[in-house]
Amino acid sequence: MLLCYIEGMNSARQTKQRNTIIKEVVSAEGPLSIAEIHERASAKVPRLGIATVYRTIKALKEQGRVAVVELPGEEPRYEPVGRGHHHHFRCRSCDQTFDLEVCPVGVPQGTMLPGGYTVEDHSLTLYGQCSTCLA
Amino acid sequence: MLLCYIEGMNSARQTKQRNTIIKEVVSAEGPLSIAEIHERASAKVPRLGIATVYRTIKALKEQGRVAVVELPGEEPRYEPVGRGHHHHFRCRSCDQTFDLEVCPVGVPQGTMLPGGYTVEDHSLTLYGQCSTCLA
DNA sequence: GCTTTTGTGATAACACATTATCAATTTTCG
DNA sequence: CGAAAATTGATAATGTGTTATCACAAAAGC
Known part of the structure; x- marks a missing residue:
């Protein structure tokens, strides 16, 4: 189809x-x-x-x-598709999931962490209250 | 039980x-x-x-x-329980999941993001190669 | 508009992870 | 040790998310 x-x-x-x-x-x-x-x-x-x-x-x-x-x-x-690298925010009150612009993860691709872990990628989800639910 | x-x-x-x-x-x-x-x-x-x-x-x-x-x-x-705040690393070769010490997320609790999202918590997973698989 | 072909809705079938069941086994404690 | 009670392993049952089936409806093209 x-x-x-x-x-x-x-x-x-x-x-x-x-x-x-x-x-x-x-x-x-x-x-x-x-x-x-x-x-x-x-x-x-x-x-x-x-x-x-x-x-x-x-x-x-x-x-x-x-x-x-x-x-x-x-x-x-x-x-x-085509929204590029981004993360998501989940509101614990309304259970909606939102796209975020920011990427507050300080581990670029290629970083080697203590323990010998070589980072290729990451996935981040933030939790909290959206503006509507906070009001 | x-x-x-x-x-x-x-x-x-x-x-x-x-x-x-x-x-x-x-x-x-x-x-x-x-x-x-x-x-x-x-x-x-x-x-x-x-x-x-x-x-x-x-x-x-x-x-x-x-x-x-x-x-x-x-x-x-x-x-x-009792390991405190930490994140996880997943090796794409051996599919094992490892605990990490580091927390490279720059969004402390209480932060308000563009869009009015108030952050309470976060969940991060890093992906890549563990030291064993890299060798 | 009419015919052909594809798409839809309702529901049965399926896949999978988790839980319940129960006879047999194991642990605990007198 | 021996009896009573809890645990185990095998498997049936369950729940849930996804896909297949099929009669009917809708879209595309003449």
């Missing part, structure tokens, strides 16, 4: 379900889980099946248009 | 299974998954059932003697 929302030149069909799902993922404040996508898209497409969300995300993944984001102890989330 | 390895004064019984499991968790280089505990303990207690590992870890958790460690996209791991 292919999707044509962006490339516009393959055999997949445009449906309101797919377009809505893609729009939700692209316009979200951070990566969304399948359940979150389903909730949001259902508001615009009543009776949207969860299987359609799985199918669409799977296709977008295979096309390299969305990436999986794994947070500790959470279900996989999905975000559009 | 209670375990008596450390406290020594409750009704639970000493078994080679439990003692072995606890020893493996305590002496490990980092947090272990159920499967990893089972593998290692099986070497010392042949025919050790996976259910016994689950049961023992569950009891230790309820006693507050082991803590759950969640890494992105991984099964839960377990480590003894």
